[in-house]
Amino acid sequence: MQFEFDAVGQAIQEAARRFADEKLLPYYQSREAVDHFDRDLLKEMGDLGLVAPDLPEEYGGIGASGLTQGAVIEEIGRGDLNIAYIQLLGSLIGGVIAQFASKDLATEYLPKLAAGELIPSLGLTEPRGGTDAANLQLRARKDGGDWIIDGEKASISCANQADFVLVAARTGEINEGARGITAFLIDLNAPGVSRSNYNDLGSISVGRGSIWFDSVRVPDTRRVGDVGMGFIRVMQGFDYSRALIALQCLGSARASIDETWSYITDREAFGGPLAQFQGVTFPLAEADAQVRAARLLAYECLWLRDQGKPHTKEAAMVKWMGPKISVDAIHQCLLTHGHLGYSRDLPHQQRLRDVMGLEIGDGTAQVSKMIVARETVGRVAIQYAKK
Numbered sequence: 001m002q003f004e005f006d007a008v009g010q011a012i013q014e015a016a017r018r019f020a021d022e023k024l025l026p027y028y029q030s031r032e033a034v035d036h037f038d039r040d041l042l043k044e045m046g047d048l049g050l051v052a053p054d055l056p057e058e059y060g061g062i063g064a065s066g067l068t069q070g071a072v073i074e075e076i077g078r079g080d081l082n083i084a085y086i087q088l089l090g091s092l093i094g095g096v097i098a099q100f101a102s103k104d105l106a107t108e109y110l111p112k113l114a115a116g117e118l119i120p121s122l123g124l125t126e127p128r129g130g131t132d133a134a135n136l137q138l139r140a141r142k143d144g145g146d147w148i149i150d151g152e153k154a155s156i157s158c159a160n161q162a163d164f165v166l167v168a169a170r171t172g173e174i175n176e177g178a179r180g181i182t183a184f185l186i187d188l189n190a191p192g193v194s195r196s197n198y199n200d201l202g203s204i205s206v207g208r209g210s211i212w213f214d215s216v217r218v219p220d221t222r223r224v225g226d227v228g229m230g231f232i233r234v235m236q237g238f239d240y241s242r243a244l245i246a247l248q249c250l251g252s253a254r255a256s257i258d259e260t261w262s263y264i265t266d267r268e269a270f271g272g273p274l275a276q277f278q279g280v281t282f283p284l285a286e287a288d289a290q291v292r293a294a295r296l297l298a299y300e301c302l303w304l305r306d307q308g309k310p311h312t313k314e315a316a317m318v319k320w321m322g323p324k325i326s327v328d329a330i331h332q333c334l335l336t337h338g339h340l341g342y343s344r345d346l347p348h349q350q351r352l353r354d355v356m357g358l359e360i361g362d363g364t365a366q367v368s369k370m371i372v373a374r375e376t377v378g379r380v381a382i383q384y385a386k387k
């Protein structure tokens with residue numbers, strides 16, 4: 001395994017680090033007051049090539065490796081986990097569009113996505129459930145050269161502010177499962193689309209919500225991939241996004257850990273700094289080591305992907321471990337700050353609330369462990385699905 005970045009990768013990582021230190025970290029808490037992103041800030045990230053450097057050059061990226069995008073999202077996540085949804089959604093959705101949409105459609109949307117001008121969203125989950133995602137009901141029926149979309153997508157990141165959504169819709173029969181699902185790129189300003197904004201615990205600026213489609217007409221040219229292949233294509237993208245989510249969360253945990261190491265050298269009790277007590281330093285040392293270990297697993301997963309090697313198992317492992325270890329680490333940092341940590345004046349409580357969402361989003365710990373088991377012992381591990 002080789003995680004060393006080339007000169008371009010190093011330059012992008014350095015730019016992301018600077019952007020996080022100067023533009024994100026100092027304003028992370030104040031951004032919670034608003035339920036949407038500052039579009040100018042996103043464009044600034046786009047101008048620096050920090051939104052989707054992993055897209056091909058013809059679509060506004062530089063064809064950077066998954067490892068490079070991992071380093072970007074880790075740095076941006078360190079500055080503001082919520083802004084890093086832009087990289088996450090850009091890589092997942094942009095990657096599927098670049099690979100499977102028509103060239104015309106990809107050319108229309110992707111350069112603007114990479115420039116930070118368009119916010120994408122992914123419409124997979126429905127009100128009746130997200131874990132059993134292949135059982136979705138939102139309908140697309142053919143009408144001449146168009147498709148008519150009816151139904152609701154629930155729990156969609158950026159639902160309240162995205163410009164377009166990559167929707168997984170049922171075009172076949174329910175009993176066809178994943179094979180009866182087709183993906184479409186739908187403009188969220190199209191007639192018949194409406195949206196809501198949930199009252200969430202964290203990640204307020206992301207604006208998670210529902211999107212309703214009431215007889216929305218979509219030309220066949222906006223189909224992404226073959227009919228019946230939509231679910232499979234989106235799921236293939238998840239092996240990538242799961243490693244990115246882990247790094248997004250671990251970056252946020254890194255910020256809390258760094259701040260806490262610094263705090264315990266300043267804060268005094270019993271005549272000296274807190275850092276003199278092993279009861280204070282050991283939990284922090286454990287959190288630091290766990291964050292570092294999970295980070296290496298995420299980079300291993302991205303390295304495998306970049307080499308074209310199987311990485312589904314590693315992606316599922318780190319999708320569970322990354323957010324979980326980050327939540328535990330940030331919780332420890334909050335406690336180490338004593339009563340001050342419990343205050344909204346410090347960022348740990350916000351990071352805790354924000355990171356917790358990604359213990360659920362893109363697949364829970366249970367589904368991740370089911371995938372690990374399936375990848376290890378085969379489909380016997382998910383026999384219940386056939387009953």
Ligand SMILES: Cc1cc2nc3c(=O)[nH]c(=O)nc-3n(C[C@H](O)[C@H](O)[C@H](O)COP(=O)(O)OP(=O)(O)OC[C@H]3O[C@@H](n4cnc5c(N)ncnc54)[C@H](O)[C@@H]3O)c2cc1C
Pocket residue numbers: 121122123124125128129130131132154155156157158203208357358360361362363364365366367
């Ligand atoms: C912050 C956030 C962002 C999100 N962003 C998006 C987005 O952009 N687009 C999108 O489409 N969706 C998004 N989601 C939805 C997310 O993917 C789903 O919430 C997730 O897949 C779980 O589905 P569910 O919430 O319906 O839970 P359910 O499927 O109802 O599951 C409830 C609980 O039961 C457990 N469970 C279910 N089945 C099993 C089983 N077979 N074995 C063991 N345990 C099981 C689950 O692990 C979970 O703990 C987001 C969610 C969050 C919280």
